[in-house]
Amino acid sequence: MCCSSNDGENRNSTDASTPVDLEGIKGMRFFDPHVHMTSRTTDDYQAMYDAGVVALIEPAFWLGQPRTGIDSFRDYYSSLIGWERFRSSQFGIKHYCTIGLNSREANNETLAEQVMEILPLFIMKEGVVGIGEIGFDDQTAAEEKYYRQQLELAKDAGLPVQIHTPHRDKKRGTRRSMDIAIEHGLSPDMVVVDHNNEETVKEVLDRGFWTAFTIYPFTKMGNERMVEIVKQYGSERIMINSAADWGISDPLAVPKTAALMKQRGISNHDIHLVTYQNAITAFGKSGQINEEDFVSIKNIDQSVKFEGNTVLRGGQQPRIDKASIIIS
Numbered sequence: 001m002c003c004s005s006n007d008g009e010n011r012n013s014t015d016a017s018t019p020v021d022l023e024g025i026k027g028m029r030f031f032d033p034h035v036h037m038t039s040r041t042t043d044d045y046q047a048m049y050d051a052g053v054v055a056l057i058e059p060a061f062w063l064g065q066p067r068t069g070i071d072s073f074r075d076y077y078s079s080l081i082g083w084e085r086f087r088s089s090q091f092g093i094k095h096y097c098t099i100g101l102n103s104r105e106a107n108n109e110t111l112a113e114q115v116m117e118i119l120p121l122f123i124m125k126e127g128v129v130g131i132g133e134i135g136f137d138d139q140t141a142a143e144e145k146y147y148r149q150q151l152e153l154a155k156d157a158g159l160p161v162q163i164h165t166p167h168r169d170k171k172r173g174t175r176r177s178m179d180i181a182i183e184h185g186l187s188p189d190m191v192v193v194d195h196n197n198e199e200t201v202k203e204v205l206d207r208g209f210w211t212a213f214t215i216y217p218f219t220k221m222g223n224e225r226m227v228e229i230v231k232q233y234g235s236e237r238i239m240i241n242s243a244a245d246w247g248i249s250d251p252l253a254v255p256k257t258a259a260l261m262k263q264r265g266i267s268n269h270d271i272h273l274v275t276y277q278n279a280i281t282a283f284g285k286s287g288q289i290n291e292e293d294f295v296s297i298k299n300i301d302q303s304v305k306f307e308g309n310t311v312l313r314g315g316q317q318p319r320i321d322k323a324s325i326i327i328s
């Protein structure tokens with residue numbers, strides 16, 4: 001749940017018709033800590049790999065329409081730790097996820113109760129690097145109730161939290177999200193506050209939380225403005241993501257913004273922190289991230305199967321190659 005239609009402004013936006021030159025960042029490695037790959041195609045995986053994305057985090061979110069039963073949640077969580085991780089590996093990208101009850105569906109309390117019962121079965125699985133994305137959407141009482149319960153779950157499990165901040169009344173919702181996290185005894189360095197903008201960045205940084213930004217194409221948080229934020233606030237505890245999903249979004253937002261930062265004179269050190277290292281430091285507190293895995297996953301073998309299924313389709317020859325992921 002990230003690309004709300006409420007972000008309809010178009011100033012200083014990323015213009016998709018002007019291709020960003022990725023030459024300047026060739027050889028750099030990127031970590032996208034918020035991208036919904038289940039909604040994306042294999043072309044996206046290939047393009048991300050080619051642009052230097054070596055690892056990503058897929059937060060659990062909603063489907064764009066309400067789920068009608070608990071089994072839909074169960075299958076979705078299973079796919080995040082199963083098939084989607086496998087699919088990503090087949091394109092040379094290490095896949096992690098965060099698991100949680102999203103804020104919109106927290107408002108269906110009958111279902112939310114059942115989700116809370118199954119969450120503990122998933123959060124300790126391999127590759128789960130946090131509880132997320134959770135927090136406020138409409139800032140209702142039910143959203144608050146399940147946000148609090150999931151903060152407790154994260155605290156007990158020793159896992160980082162990935163907070164979705166609301167698109168409407170963002171400043172108040174962001175402050176409230178942080179206040180409640182503190183109230184539950186979470187350390188700010190275990191909490192990533194996402195979807196920040198110029199209105200929220202100072203307070204989130206000042207309070208010691210990880211401060212994440214989503215680069216939305218054609219909307220107000222475009223990459224031009226992200227460059228200005230890094231110029232003003234530096235690179236400490238700041239990270240960027242694409243939040244790409246089934247809506248209009250760009251899975252290359254992280255490398256493209258890195259390229260723009262480079263063009264605008266931001267140092268390689270700062271770019272590295274904002275587009276790679278800070279996310280690893282934050283979500284690495286789960287004990288689940290090992291950078292060596294990014295390297296080993298490059299040994300792509302598309303003949304490998306996941307429960308009998310492969311990413312290949314009729315007649316395609318598997319590529320078993322360290323240098324290329326193009327199906328031959």
Ligand SMILES: [Zn+2]
Pocket residue numbers: 001002003034036059061133243
């Ligand atoms: Zn999202």
